[in-house]
Amino acid sequence: MAKQKICVLFGGVSSEHEVSLMSAASVIRNIPADRYEVIPVGITKKGRWLYYPGPVANLADGSWEQYPDCVPAFISPDATDRGIVKCVDGAFTLQKVDAVFPVLHGKGGEDGTVQGLLELAGIPYVGCGVLSSALCMDKAAANLVMDAAGIDRCEWDYMTRAELPGFDAVADRLERRLGWPIFVKPANAGSSVGISKAHDRRELLDAVHLALAHDTRIVFERFVTGQEVECAVMGNDGPQGTLPGEILASQEFYTYDDKYLAGTSRVVIPAQLAPEKLEEVRVTAVRAYRTLCCTGLARVDFFVEAGTGRVLLNEINTMPGFTDISMYPKLMLHAGMTYGGLLDRLIQLAFERKETANG
Template sequence: MGQQERMRVGLVYGGKSGEHEVSLSTAFAVMQEFNYDKYEIIPFYITKQGQWRVGDTRHEPFANKEELTLESGEGRTVQAMAMLFANLDRAASGDAVSSGVDVMFPLLHGTYGEDGTIQGLFEMANVPYVGAGVLASATGMDKAVMKQLFTHAGLPQCKYTDFIRVQWEKEQDALLAKMEAELGYPCFVKPANLGSSVGISKARNRQELIEAVQFALRYDRKIVVEEFVDAREIEVSVLGNDEPQGSLPGEIVSSNEFYDYKAKYLDGKSQMVIPAPIEDALLESIRQMAVTAYRAIDGSGLSRVDFFVRRSDMQVFINEVNTLPGFTPFSMYPQMWKESGLPYNELLDRLLQLAMDRFEAKQGLQYENA
């Protein structure tokens, strides 16, 4: 890429997950914010059936969200893959291939978007990409594995248990007794591998617990059950590769009994308070814990780290790391950075540079004995 040339950013959105429409809204919002004097955008749309479509290079945003679905056709799908994997030719020629992209920017929420699968595709294509790598993405999606890493890092957590479908089918009575003894009621039941609070239920008795587990098993073979904590929900935006930084923490005041899919995306009544109205020393402690959690999953690029602060004694518990948080200009992640002194357009610049830095560092690694 010449010094005066615009960086070619492949924006990937849509996808096969249940958060397809959320991804379209995110992509449309992000496209409005790019500095088209510095970047040109190549839209990559993935249909709900998993078909890739690529649009013409954009030097301005789409006029409306409907245009994001691009035109259909097998040729466009072949061209999309050719443009992605054209970057493999860089190793032979030493130059960027004219038909390729400089960096991919995935805006895919949920399964096949933030679980490490598409990140693995980018690794195979040898193309830089924004956000967490394969391991951190997969770990960030699997709440059970994530919790094990938090334990190893010494981070405080709510009491929880996890199990898989076959255990539930064979040991239901024993699991129920264990959850009642260790977690009590009410408790929260979650699919281990799903984003945006889909499939989560609050159980107040044994019958509701059984129904909640059966409901969560529609979405995943692995289930996490957590104790209920009467708590405030505090979040931190983390940015960086090997030297990550945390933003000012913010607080979510949910419109619903808990911050579920409806409260996040549908009713528009939840509030964000930045910085969170908590004593300064505790805010700084949460900020540092967010960086610890980010490093625990080997994060890179960006993540939002979520905490509970128990109302009775202000005890902090880590909840989860979200490696591909909501990213419209009005989402919590960029809003926390805005209040920390980093506006949205500069945040985009930083994320793209972090992607390039990580890619260049990885190119220097050796994969065979000298």
């Protein structure tokens, strides 16, 4: 039986470029080689697409871009092509692919843009579709949908860049609604990029300027004292959630450096919660997954508030990290899957969703 050709997309133009490189290296190393042939295509920070036939070891440090056998390549939006167009010595050739695994985090990869291209191309792809990817990426839009669905979360608010001249009025509103301290986040960013914790108005204004460097809209959240827990969900029409794991951050809150660079946070699986609370988190994760139209996979993040025990949904990540220290694969491995088995199942879910869409 011929191997199926899987294009692994990595890199991207977002602030999470480096995380994508680490995730993709882990994915490529663990995809079952007896079933799949990997076709790696990288996207530089400047947005250039390159077919990369070199060693996986060159991904993490970014040296893959200088590999001499890299050639320009892109996914053809022509649904009759079903593949990647390579430019070699001025001539264009078509490489057919069976599916795409977009190991891309953040803007330009996890926000529905690449998913839209793949829908036009008619190629099955791993992960959530256009609507759910765009919705989950935008924290303000996702929060509004969760509020409408009655999914409990902490008190929150948002503003746009256009409201900055009236900052005092915004600060008055936030102080009344949320109190201090306040978490400040770009509406469209991931991996804790651009997030600050403000204790007063001066810090709040600094945090707003930092968040506006990453997006034109900002989400504000009431500070929650409690446990940070995450649940891995997988599936299309019948999604299943794992027991949640707990993050023991080494800093005041779970930062980008803590997640991917310093590696100083710790993970406990299952989370240190009573059995009935673990089940409540799991059930709520699957409900949120369905509410936001997710398919394939997602990591659903929560706070369990100290004192009240309330389970408060924080956010949904439609392409969670796949690095060696990432929570999603750790939760799935704890549930009894192998890394290769996990990747195989995600690829098969991509084929199943495509078949369902075609009727």
